[in-house]
Amino acid sequence: MLTVFNIQRYSIHDGNGVRTNIFFKGCPLRCSWCNNPESLDPAPSIMFDERICHKFGECRRIGNGGIILENDKLVINRDLILDTTVYNNICPSKALIVSGQEKTVLQILQEIEKDIPFYNMSGGGVTLTGGEPLSQGAELIDLIIQLKKRGIHVSAETSLHLPWETIENYVNLIDLFLVDLKHLDNDKFTEYTGGNATLVMENFKKLDETGRKFIVRVPVIPGFNFSSAELFAIIDFAAGLKHVSEINFIPFHALAKEKYLMLGKDYTFGNHRCIEKSELKPFTEYAERKGLISKILN
Numbered sequence: 001m002l003t004v005f006n007i008q009r010y011s012i013h014d015g016n017g018v019r020t021n022i023f024f025k026g027c028p029l030r031c032s033w034c035n036n037p038e039s040l041d042p043a044p045s046i047m048f049d050e051r052i053c054h055k056f057g058e059c060r061r062i063g064n065g066g067i068i069l070e071n072d073k074l075v076i077n078r079d080l081i082l083d084t085t086v087y088n089n090i091c092p093s094k095a096l097i098v099s100g101q102e103k104t105v106l107q108i109l110q111e112i113e114k115d116i117p118f119y120n121m122s123g124g125g126v127t128l129t130g131g132e133p134l135s136q137g138a139e140l141i142d143l144i145i146q147l148k149k150r151g152i153h154v155s156a157e158t159s160l161h162l163p164w165e166t167i168e169n170y171v172n173l174i175d176l177f178l179v180d181l182k183h184l185d186n187d188k189f190t191e192y193t194g195g196n197a198t199l200v201m202e203n204f205k206k207l208d209e210t211g212r213k214f215i216v217r218v219p220v221i222p223g224f225n226f227s228s229a230e231l232f233a234i235i236d237f238a239a240g241l242k243h244v245s246e247i248n249f250i251p252f253h254a255l256a257k258e259k260y261l262m263l264g265k266d267y268t269f270g271n272h273r274c275i276e277k278s279e280l281k282p283f284t285e286y287a288e289r290k291g292l293i294s295k296i297l298n
């Protein structure tokens with residue numbers, strides 16, 4: 001089974017043509033600014049929006065005391081909830097939802113196949129994202145093989161924060177890698193993501209050596225990497241690789257604030273200011289002077 005928290009059809013902002021984005025759960029990193037906090041846990045997650053809760057109480061009648069009423073408020077004890085599936089579709093007002101569903105390869109394929117005419121018309125395809133899609137294992141490989149048999153273009157958004165032996169399995173299957181390059185400094189990378197920058201940079205070089213073209217994506221995050229020194233260093237690293245087809249800058253926004261609240265998680269970046277596209281112009285110009293095609297994404 002593959003654990004998916006969203007299948008987003010008709011996307012036109014994530015690569016060529018009309019795309020279907022498949023969002024997988026589970027990620028080896030914990031980026032402090034992460035826009036998809038519901039993706040981090042590999043298992044389905046309970047999300048609760050107190051503002052639209054009518055306290056009908058159906059959710060309190062099932063489970064193991066994981067959801068209780070206290071001072072006229074619902075309290076979610078996530079540690080006590082061992083099986084989130086009992087809460088699937090339990091809430092009539094959708095204040096309580098389960099993010100993430102286990103799906104077979106066939107079920108995902110059936111969703112994707114509905115959009116084949118759109119891929120054919122637009123040169124689109126499927127984008128695997130998350131979370132970290134490449135940490136899904138053998139069933140993801142099976143899904144990609146099925147997509148290739150149907151002639152569907154497959155992109156994957158990845159942090160490359162995985163053993164190279166895992167990434168290597170995908171090199172000849174994925175048509176286009178969209179790879180995050182967050183920071184080059186190990187201490188800062190570890191402080192803000194819990195991961196290891198050296199592993200990522202080594203994997204960039206190994207991916208480059210395979211000769212496959214890939215896109216470098218730079219999330220631009222205030223207080224983390226939004227300085228000339230840090231971004232110029234990131235651009236220099238990308239420009240030193242031979243097979244980068246373009247570099248994309250993704251300015252920070254704090255739109256995920258509500259999702260953190262619904263997951264009962266703290267969001268340390270919730271009050272950071274958004275970065276305007278115009279603030280990134282010096283970096284796109286620098287990247288272009290270094291010979292890289294450069295874009296600012298939404």
Ligand code: SF4
Nearest residue numbers: 027029030031034131
């Ligand atoms: S790699 Fe992506 S999904 Fe994983 S924690 Fe970082 S921003 Fe979130």
